[in-house]
Amino acid sequence: METIDKKPATPRQRSGKYAGKAASDRQAERREKLLAAGIKLIGSQGFASTSIDAVCAEAGLTKRYFYESFSNSEDLLVASYRAVTQEYLNSIMLATQPHMGDSRKLVRAGLEQAFGYVAKNPDKARLIMIEAMSVRSQLGRMYGKSYGEFVTLLVTFTKPFLADGGPGDTALEVMAKGAVGAIIHLCQGWIATDFKQPVEELVTGTEHIFGGMGRELGVSGWV
Amino acid sequence: METIDKKPATPRQRSGKYAGKAASDRQAERREKLLAAGIKLIGSQGFASTSIDAVCAEAGLTKRYFYESFSNSEDLLVASYRAVTQEYLNSIMLATQPHMGDSRKLVRAGLEQAFGYVAKNPDKARLIMIEAMSVRSQLGRMYGKSYGEFVTLLVTFTKPFLADGGPGDTALEVMAKGAVGAIIHLCQGWIATDFKQPVEELVTGTEHIFGGMGRELGVSGWV
DNA sequence: TATATGTGATACTACTTCGTGTCAAATATG
DNA sequence: CATATTTGACACGAAGTAGTATCACATATA
Numbered sequence: 001m002e003t004i005d006k007k008p009a010t011p012r013q014r015s016g017k018y019a020g021k022a023a024s025d026r027q028a029e030r031r032e033k034l035l036a037a038g039i040k041l042i043g044s045q046g047f048a049s050t051s052i053d054a055v056c057a058e059a060g061l062t063k064r065y066f067y068e069s070f071s072n073s074e075d076l077l078v079a080s081y082r083a084v085t086q087e088y089l090n091s092i093m094l095a096t097q098p099h100m101g102d103s104r105k106l107v108r109a110g111l112e113q114a115f116g117y118v119a120k121n122p123d124k125a126r127l128i129m130i131e132a133m134s135v136r137s138q139l140g141r142m143y144g145k146s147y148g149e150f151v152t153l154l155v156t157f158t159k160p161f162l163a164d165g166g167p168g169d170t171a172l173e174v175m176a177k178g179a180v181g182a183i184i185h186l187c188q189g190w191i192a193t194d195f196k197q198p199v200e201e202l203v204t205g206t207e208h209i210f211g212g213m214g215r216e217l218g219v220s221g222w223v
Numbered sequence: 224m225e226t227i228d229k230k231p232a233t234p235r236q237r238s239g240k241y242a243g244k245a246a247s248d249r250q251a252e253r254r255e256k257l258l259a260a261g262i263k264l265i266g267s268q269g270f271a272s273t274s275i276d277a278v279c280a281e282a283g284l285t286k287r288y289f290y291e292s293f294s295n296s297e298d299l300l301v302a303s304y305r306a307v308t309q310e311y312l313n314s315i316m317l318a319t320q321p322h323m324g325d326s327r328k329l330v331r332a333g334l335e336q337a338f339g340y341v342a343k344n345p346d347k348a349r350l351i352m353i354e355a356m357s358v359r360s361q362l363g364r365m366y367g368k369s370y371g372e373f374v375t376l377l378v379t380f381t382k383p384f385l386a387d388g389g390p391g392d393t394a395l396e397v398m399a400k401g402a403v404g405a406i407i408h409l410c411q412g413w414i415a416t417d418f419k420q421p422v423e424e425l426v427t428g429t430e431h432i433f434g435g436m437g438r439e440l441g442v443s444g445w446v
Numbered sequence: 447t448a449t450a451t452g453t454g455a456t457a458c459t460a461c462t463t464c465g466t467g468t469c470a471a472a473t474a475t476g
Numbered sequence: 477c478a479t480a481t482t483t484g485a486c487a488c489g490a491a492g493t494a495g496t497a498t499c500a501c502a503t504a505t506a
Binding site: 216 | 431434436
């Protein structure tokens with residue numbers, strides 16, 4: 001019983017194709033479906049009451065494929081968070097692109113998109129602004145990465161308009177973080193009260209916050 | 224079998240006292256213990272991973288007494304949130320009391336306490352600034368009540384220093400909400416990164432935000 | 447056609463937690 | 477002492493979920 005004297009017929013070679021698609025494509029497709037389902041469910045029902053089973057049902061897949069792409073539900077939340085944050089930031093960058101020369105127009109366009117996106121995508125907004133907080137273990141990383149990108153975006157936008165003699169870089173960074181916090185907090189309250197307040201009021205109010213910061217920093221056009 | 228002919232001996236009268244204390248006192252005492260246990264556990268481990276059993280164990284009581292004071296764990300979270308928020312706001316009011324006449328000193332004292340409290344009470348800060356978000360059903364109410372009090376506090380502080388010709392009341396309110404959001408967001412990031420950044424940097428940076436708002440509003444001493 | 451692999455439905459185990467119930471010991475009062 | 481209430485420890489059922497395993501069927505290749 002020490003040797004195998006008969007090979008199991010023929011060890012067939014397979015390309016990995018199925019339903020006309022390559023294995024990696026099918027896998028990526030499944031991951032996308034799960035991500036979309038996760039965003040929808042977490043954003044609408046909350047992370048705590050979204051089970052893996054429910055996500056799979058929404059995606060039209062089974063648990064096996066969930067664990068193929070994610071190791072647990074927190075993993076899905078983090079992935080969803082990063083995907084939506086990216087989309088959010090991109091949409092803001094796109095909206096501000098035409099106004100890079102005029103700081104006032106830049107701010108207004110940016111804020112209109114920052115609040116407008118939330119109104120148009122309440123589930124996604126809930127996900128990135130509220131539910132993301134649920135993950136203690138990943139919270140630090142999240143702040144470091146995605147919110148950090150938002151802050152970097154703001155600092156990048158500001159620098160070209162900056163005069164000398166304002167606060168140092170450290171203070172500038174804190175101010176940018178604070179500005180991001182102001183927007184997020186206003187959105188959270190807005191979401192929590194079912195978007196009752198007109199978007200225009202939020203934009204205008206936030207514009208004043210940015211205006212004040214512009215004055216404080218000596219930005220041309222605001223002083 | 225229609226009449227009861229024999230009274231069950233003597234229907235004793237009891238005052239309700241036990242261990243030398245009145246019933247309502249004992250009950251309030253138990254509630255306090257549970258609240259303290261809840262604040263400690265939710266603040267340190269997070270709401271999601273804090274079970275009612277654990278809270279009872281921490282409080283040295285049993286589940287029966289939990290349900291005597293709270294109807295479920297969310298109820299405890301809401302109560303904890305309100306208690307800590309109250310304490311937080313009171314501590315800020317106390318710290319600013321001596322500087323009501325000088326807007327610059329007022330802002331600095333307020334900010335030092337706003338951030339100082341967080342550093343001194345990380346668990347409580349985590350509770351009110353991070354974990355409180357976990358309760359979808361109560362979120363609206365929270366925003367309406369306790370954060371609203373913070374905003375009101377800010378508007379109240381600002382009004383006496385206000386000149387004419389600034390933005391309207393609606394914008395002022397949005398600005399105040401934004402300012403609260405800036406502080407909260409900075410605290411969240413600070414907590415998430417284990418208080419690495421020096422508190423002085425946060426205070427100074429936030430001071431600039433308030434300074435800018437002061438300029439924008441035409442507050443005397445800031446323009 | 448025969449075989450290997452991908453797929454989907456579902457079963458299953460292990461675990462946790464909630465909310466309630468039971469029971470004996472401790473304390474107060476007639 | 478006898479009785480009623482309060483307390484604490486623990487038991488219990490119901491429900492939900494995570495993660496794994498099983499099995500029949502579909503699809504590709506020699």
